[in-house]
Amino acid sequence: MTDLPAPGRTRNAAATRQAILDAAHHRFAKEGYDGASLREIAAAAKVDAALVSRYFGSKEELFVEVLNCAPDSSDLFEGELGDFGTRVAAKILDDRDVDQGVEYLLIMLRSASSPAAAEPLRRSMRTHFHDPFAAYLGGPHADVRARLAGDLIMGVCMSQAISADHDLDEEGQANLRKRLALVLQAAVEP
Amino acid sequence: MTDLPAPGRTRNAAATRQAILDAAHHRFAKEGYDGASLREIAAAAKVDAALVSRYFGSKEELFVEVLNCAPDSSDLFEGELGDFGTRVAAKILDDRDVDQGVEYLLIMLRSASSPAAAEPLRRSMRTHFHDPFAAYLGGPHADVRARLAGDLIMGVCMSQAISADHDLDEEGQANLRKRLALVLQAAVEP
């Protein structure tokens, strides 16, 4: 076992804390708040299970921390508003971009049923998604348009998450992309 | 306690089985597959916990049975296609109609994270929602349009489920209804 990342530093509180945070992020995205156990998270971070409770106090506090460290999804809100539909549709339907900003949405929809996770979720969804989204959109009823587009994005992401294999053929997939772009654009435009 | 439905029949296998089924339906819709425990379901059905496993074999088999007994959501698919947007938007946003067909959607989105529930969910979603929906729509790419509209409906329902209190004022709510109707209509029209 000579695969120490930093030779002279085996014990590093900040690094292990970050490792736990990253592992928790992925496990929460894949299993949801209830489904992801602290032991699983600890194993994924190659860390003793007790350390998780030790560092973050409780599972719920760890969840809040994960939500706070989430990216702003600001990559969705860059570019012209006229391109919004096609741009976001491509980003959503291209599966392998999940690790960027959409994985954050997965945490939400997979943890929506947990009562303990509901309140942190609601708060984080506002600050990290709806508010910057509405600010990006601007114009009249920006909050309503942001919410509607956000709901559509969420629904599509969820549908993808449920159906592991795409049950649409290639032409249908292309048509879905085109149509999603159209509807998304209709949702955000004043 | 003289409220026996049939005076001479206290023990009725079919009736208790149905009671368990109804209770499971409500608990799954409210708590999701993982969140709803067999003991909770049994208590809601006023039945011993052991009977649930006894009647349905396992929790997953009970879940499948609940999905099979779900309504076809066919109330969404009645009426003219030109009205679809406004009609469905009203049905979704009017909270107290949940018990009809939308509660079935809640089961889906609250149980999407459970690996055990994923496969039954996928199958039931096809037969009970997407396929009749696509048949109702007709026209070219009916499956794509059905899926897109279904995803939008799901996202909006989920957003409502997450935000317990509506964080939109009355005018915003009215605008959301109008705009949702518009976008929904755009999603389903050829």
Add this chain to the structure above:
DNA sequence: CGCCCAAGTCAACGGTTGATGACTTTTACA
């Protein structure tokens, strides 16, 4: 070098879950 606190480990706790087998009670039929 030797101390001492931070970092990490280990075992265990109370609680809940899904599931099972043995037991008691009721119903229906001969």
Add this chain to the structure above:
DNA sequence: TGTAAAAGTCATCAACCGTTGACTTGGGCG
């Protein structure tokens, strides 16, 4: 009416959960 099977009850199991406290190990600093 007597009896056997159906319907319901009870206690319990093994597994997992989040969390906690006591213990061991490591490295920076005097």
